[in-house]
Amino acid sequence: MQVSTSSDLIAALYQQNGSWLQSWVQRRVQNSEIAAELMQDTFVRLLARRVPAEQLQQPRAYLCTIAKGLVNDHWRRQVIEQAWLDTLAALPPQILPSEEDRLAVWQTLQELDAMLATLPEMARHVFLLSQIEGLTYKDIAQRLKISERTVKRYMERAFEVCLTVMLASQNPA
Amino acid sequence: MVFMADSDSPGQNAGAAGVTPARDPVRVIREAAQWLAILHSGQATARQQREFQAWCDAHPAHRQAWQAAQQLSGKFGSVPAALALPVLTPACRLSRRAALKSIAGVGVIGALGWQVHRHQLWQTWQADYSTAAGQQQRVVLPDGSHIVLNTATAMDLRFNRSERSLLLYRGEIMVLTAKDTQIPSRPFMVHTRQGRMQALGTSFAVRILSAAAAGPSIRASGATPPAWAPEDTVCALHVLEHVVAVTPHNGTAVLHVHPGQQVWFDQHHVCRGGSPVSASPSWIDGVLYADDMRLDDFLRELARYRSGVLQCAPEVAGLRLSGAFQLDDTEKILSALANTLPIRIRRLPYWTRIEAQ
Numbered sequence: 001m002q003v004s005t006s007s008d009l010i011a012a013l014y015q016q017n018g019s020w021l022q023s024w025v026q027r028r029v030q031n032s033e034i035a036a037e038l039m040q041d042t043f044v045r046l047l048a049r050r051v052p053a054e055q056l057q058q059p060r061a062y063l064c065t066i067a068k069g070l071v072n073d074h075w076r077r078q079v080i081e082q083a084w085l086d087t088l089a090a091l092p093p094q095i096l097p098s099e100e101d102r103l104a105v106w107q108t109l110q111e112l113d114a115m116l117a118t119l120p121e122m123a124r125h126v127f128l129l130s131q132i133e134g135l136t137y138k139d140i141a142q143r144l145k146i147s148e149r150t151v152k153r154y155m156e157r158a159f160e161v162c163l164t165v166m167l168a169s170q171n172p173a
Numbered sequence: 174m175v176f177m178a179d180s181d182s183p184g185q186n187a188g189a190a191g192v193t194p195a196r197d198p199v200r201v202i203r204e205a206a207q208w209l210a211i212l213h214s215g216q217a218t219a220r221q222q223r224e225f226q227a228w229c230d231a232h233p234a235h236r237q238a239w240q241a242a243q244q245l246s247g248k249f250g251s252v253p254a255a256l257a258l259p260v261l262t263p264a265c266r267l268s269r270r271a272a273l274k275s276i277a278g279v280g281v282i283g284a285l286g287w288q289v290h291r292h293q294l295w296q297t298w299q300a301d302y303s304t305a306a307g308q309q310q311r312v313v314l315p316d317g318s319h320i321v322l323n324t325a326t327a328m329d330l331r332f333n334r335s336e337r338s339l340l341l342y343r344g345e346i347m348v349l350t351a352k353d354t355q356i357p358s359r360p361f362m363v364h365t366r367q368g369r370m371q372a373l374g375t376s377f378a379v380r381i382l383s384a385a386a387a388g389p390s391i392r393a394s395g396a397t398p399p400a401w402a403p404e405d406t407v408c409a410l411h412v413l414e415h416v417v418a419v420t421p422h423n424g425t426a427v428l429h430v431h432p433g434q435q436v437w438f439d440q441h442h443v444c445r446g447g448s449p450v451s452a453s454p455s456w457i458d459g460v461l462y463a464d465d466m467r468l469d470d471f472l473r474e475l476a477r478y479r480s481g482v483l484q485c486a487p488e489v490a491g492l493r494l495s496g497a498f499q500l501d502d503t504e505k506i507l508s509a510l511a512n513t514l515p516i517r518i519r520r521l522p523y524w525t526r527i528e529a530q
Contacts, residue, residue, distance in 0.1 A: 080261075087255075088482075089524060105257075108251055109252060116261065128258065130213055131213075131249045167238065
């Protein structure tokens with residue numbers, strides 16, 4: 001009979017592993033506060049996963065895998081934030097949106113980025129050319145040197161992913 | 174969950190008469206996606222529009238999917254294309270000109286700069302050692318060598334039986350190599366995208382920077398910059414003690430660089446500095462020197478030590494300044510400049526603009 005990890009076991013793991021895990025994370029995010037947060041998130045995730053105790057014989061590798069995912073999410077957010085700042089900075093100041101508008105746009109961009117995160121790069125690029133630049137599939141195919149059939153395939157995939165996210169957020173599990 | 178049999182075209186048989194049975198949401202989404210892909214092609218016919226309408230009416234789950242699609246459309250519509258496209262386009266597909274074509278160019282001096290493509294940023298942020306903007310770090314390597322990382326730097330180590338290597342992705346390091354304790358001793362190398370450098374028992378500094386940023390130092394040394402575009406990325410080497418052997422990735426001969434000498438190179442050009450510079454880089458002591466430097470060049474250097482964007486208006490870009498500035502407080506440096514030069518500092522969140530008074 002498999003026994004899920006008790007919170008006692010997690011607490012013990014935290015005691016033994018929290019320190020080196022935080023250093024591991026900190027080497028990758030520099031900021032000690034963020035490192036502490038991500039380290040704690042790692043254990044929260046571990047608790048939520050209800051991993052059987054036997055699988056935690058080698059906690060280091062397992063913890064690193066979870067932490068790596070969290071660090072990647074963090075960097076994805078940083079990348080898009082930097083892209084956002086760079087883009088704003090390239091605008092002539094007269095057309096810079098107001099503070100409220102900027103915040104609304106920024107939040108939407110983050111949502112869109114998270115939605116598109118799982119798409120392969122080509123599919124994502126095709127989708128953006130269609131939805132943001134408004135190009136026809138013929139134009140996209142010409143620009144990217146791929147077939148229209150491939151463009152359509154990418155578009156189907158992208159819509160599937162986005163609709164899944166949109167519908168999931170309306171009906172939380 | 175009740176499953177309905179589907180035909181080949183998106184969901185034509187869904188919804189029997191009477192009570193509407195539930196449909197598999199995954200199938201509904203796939204059908205909706207197929208319809209949307211048809212409708213957004215730019216070649217959808219009136220007939221396809223009608224068939225899609227019929228599909229929407231056939232089942233409440235279809236209607237729900239259509240509403241979700243409209244919300245999605247709304248999200249895309251709510252962000253200005255000029256902002257959305259550069260931000261969301263995957264890094265390797267991003268071409269600076271394409272992304273900024275609808276935006277008038279203004280002198281941008283970003284902390285990271287457009288010239289570092291975002292897929293490189295991925296690699297750098299997962300590096301073994303990295304510093305944020307304004308941060309410095311001292312590291313001792315397994316063989317006892319000392320490395321000082323300057324601001325916004327990222328590097329990986331590759332230490333094994335056959336080599337002692339640093340992979341420098343971005344930023345600037347100062348290296349003080351130690352003699353290898355292993356026998357036979359392993360070569361000490363620094364690898365960048367532009368080439369590799371082998372230390373022959375030395376102290377040296379390596380920096381990855383844009384050709385625009387390298388220009389002032391090249392000219393100050395009395396040399397002429399090669400035909401680089403401002404946004405090209407080059408590697409700068411400054412040897413302080415002993416010799417470094419450089420092999421640029423353009424396959425030319427190995428260069429030997431001696432104490433005091435500087436060299437800038439990439440895959441296409443190599444540029445040796447004119448007069449030697451014997452002093453260690455001042456950033457090691459937390460100081461930024463300016464010797465009759467243009468304001469825009471100075472701000473470009475300063476921006477490396479700050480997060481957010483530092484922008485210089487063209488009207489004041491050519492003002493000259495000299496001095497020694499402490500890097501621990503960059504705001505203080507800007508205030509000091511505002512006291513001595515006819516400039517004004519405009520501060521917004523994450524964005525500082527230097528303009529005429």
